[in-house]
Amino acid sequence: MISARSHVEEIAHVALGKGSLRDAPVVQSWLRCLNDYRLDPAQAQEAYIVPSTQLKEHREQSDELIRIGRSAVEGLFRHVMDQHYVLLLSDARGVTVDFMGDPTFDNQLRRAGLYLGSEWSENRAGTCAVGACIVSGDPVIIHQDDHFDSSHIGLTCTAAPIFDTLGDLTAVLDISQLRSPTVKASQHLALHLVTTTARRIELANLMARTRHDWILRISRSPDFLDVDPEAAIAIDANGRISGLTHGGFRALARMFEPQPGAARGVIGTPISQLFDIDVDDLPRFTRSRADRERVIRTRSGVMLFAGAIAPVTRTRGLPAADRIPRPLRELSFGDAAMEAVQLRASKLAPRDVPILIQGETGAGKEFLARAIHDIRPNPGRFVAVNCAAIPEALIESELFGYASGAFTGAAPRGKIGLIEAADGGTLFLDEIGDMPIGLQARLLRVLSEGEITPVGAHRPKPVSFRLISASHHRLDQLVADGRFRRDLFFRLNAATLMLPALRERQDLDGLVDHLLARIGADEGRTIRLSHTARMALRRHPWPGNLRELANTLRVAAALADGSEITPDDLPETLRNPAEPATAVASASDDLAAELAACGGNVSELARRLGVDRSTIHRRLRRLKRS
Structure with missing residues (x-):
């Protein structure tokens, strides 16, 4: 880092047209500061924080983007906080509308302008990452004395633009340090992280703002198609493009119109004019098909991989x-x-109607039932009963309770049953399909009459509760088989909620990050997932659903040596997924072909597939033995 005096002299040399070893974006920004904004590098300016009323206006205008990008922004900050980075999300005018940093350094960060409400527009702050990014629309590193103003030459700042669904720059994501290593190349990883996060925010924004349209994710490789695509396009019910991520705009601009900004004209264009598909073909590209089978071609013949997400159904x-x-x-x-x-x-939660939750074991039926219960202003007790876990000989006394002296060994004062315990609250009957058919008649009477009679008692007791039941069985099928009472089924089935299996869901990454945050909060530490470990989680079919996922992450966190979970911390079944015997021959050919495409370089193949080199060697040995 040079002195303030030599810094001013260098800028003066650049103003005279003399050569410079600085990156082109830095030189271009210096010239704008001198010629367009008439800034003086010899006059250091303090960081500017906008007034609170003005900040409120900026934040209100950016509120939707802040909310949409919150998960991605928090994920990025968890990755860089240990290196003493702060994170700034600025609007298109350079005002910081969201901020994350170590509160221990609040005073220093505020003085440096790395704070909520700071303005980093180029015409006010001179050359800086946020300002240069707004002007150029490209990711940029402004490292130490790359800054125009000498008051900022101790900082290193890395920023990436965020574009809206119509191709206009709407925000800038920046991570900065008060002090850093002297070599600018040390920030290349920071540039990759911030650029990748900006791309994820654009995708989340596109999906949020075009919820009722199809989303087509596109990549040149199938490996990251469903989790980190290079581009995404929204397509309305008429098959016309309604929005894109910036990667989509750039890709279409390269394919069809080389002029800058011309890709904006593709909004409203039929997708069939650009690719060899129509809107009716989109269901073929959902996750129900293997990644490598989801191939589309541009009208010019370029082959790409595509993944489609169906629109959210409009419900009045x-x-x-x-x-x-x-x-x-x-x-x-x-x-x-x-x-x-x-x-x-x-909609159902405030109503006094029985709810039946259907879904596979471990899909989150009890979590959903508790959430419905918790919504009520005065919910009372939540009493959960697993009908499959209570021995048949005890289930009647557990549910209905018993009177004093009802049977040998009974408690002297009797016992309140679980149904009576739920009086005034919610009774959750999990795995109701496993309830003995004889007991179903007694439950039906409780629901019909609003009263229970404990075992051995002679007088009924009035009860009032909210009923939620759940089963991994299809109750209508049990009714057809004669294993469940039809009249009870209709009592329970006033409203049905069908939970999708985890393998069918599109939000695995979000679930993983949410669970890791909860585990980290419980253990008082930050827990991260390595890229290869995350890829292993994505490949797993999750027969145990959310319960299996939560247990896997909690055990992996306990086994991890540091704050990062690696594939070695995961169960063997996730590190080495079983391969069907019928697929061994084709798998051998595929792997050999992919290895040949990488020039025989195992490390390169491992990077492409998102696995460790040891995994590639292990698969090759196993296929040779087959």
Whole structure:
């Protein structure tokens, strides 16, 4: 880092047209500061924080983007906070509308302008990452004395632009340090992280603002298609493009119109004019098909991989997603099917109607039941009964209780049953399909009469409760098989909520990050997931659903040596997924072909597939033995 005097002299040399070893974006910004903004490098300016009333206006205008990008921004900050970075989300005018940093350094950060409300527009602050990014529209590193103003030459700042669905720059994401290593190349990883996060925010923004349109994610490789695509396009019901991520604009601009900004004209263009598909073909590209089978071609013949996400079904009268009560909101992180369940549950929760929750074991039926219970202003007790776990000989006395002296060994004062314990609250009957058919008649009477008679008692007791039941069995099928009473089924089935299996959901990454945050909070530490470990989680079919996922992450966190979970901390079944015997021959050919495409370089193949080199060697040995 040079002195303030030599810094001014260098800028003066650049103003005279003399050569410079600085990166081109830095030189271009210096010239703008001198020629367009008439800034004087010899006059150091203090960082500017906008007044609180003005900041409020900026934040209100950016509120939707802040909310949409919150998960991605928090994930980025968890990755860089240990290196003493601060994170700034600025609007298109350079005002910081969201901020994350170590509160220990609040005073220093505020003086440096790395704070909420700071303005980093280029015409006010001179050359800086946020300002240069706003002008150029490209990611940039402004390192130490790259800054125009000498008061900022101790900082290193890395920023990436965020574009809206119509191709206009709407925000800038920046991570900065008060002090840093002297080599600018040390910030290349920071540039990768901030650029990747900006791309994820653009995708989340596109999905949020075009909820009722198809989303087509596009990549040149199938490996990261469903989690980190290079581009995404929104397509309306008429098959016309309604929005894109910036990667989509750039890709279409390269394919069709080389002029800057011309890609904006593709809004409203039929997708069939650009690719060899129509809107009716989109269901073929959902996750129900293997990644490598989802191939599309541009009209010029370029082959790409595509993944489609179906639109959220419009339902009249349902509340907006951002008005879903908090207990329900935490059950989904962007999955369309789960959001439909949330919307339906939010309507049913205030009503006194029985609810039946259907879904596979471990899919989160009890979590959903508790969320519905918690929404009520005075919910009372939540009493959960697993009908499959109570021995048949005891289930009647457990549910209905018993009177004093009802049977040998009974408690002298009798016992309150679980149904009576739920009086004034919610009774959750889990795995109701496993209840003995003889006991179903007694439960039906309770629901019909609103009273219970404990075992050995002679007088009934009035009870009033909210009933939620759940089963992994299809109750209508049990009724058809004669294993469940039809009249009880209709009592329980006033409203049904169908939970999707985890393998069918689109929000695995969000769920993983949410669970890791909860585990970290419980253990008082930050827990991260390595890229290869995350890829292993994505490949797993999750037969145990959310319960299996939560247990896997908690055990992995306990086994991890530091703050990062690696593949070695995961169960063997996730590190080495079983391969069907019928697929061994084709798998051998595929792996050999992919290895050949990498020039025989195992390390390169491992990077492409998102696995460790040891995994590639292990697969090759196993296929040779087959």
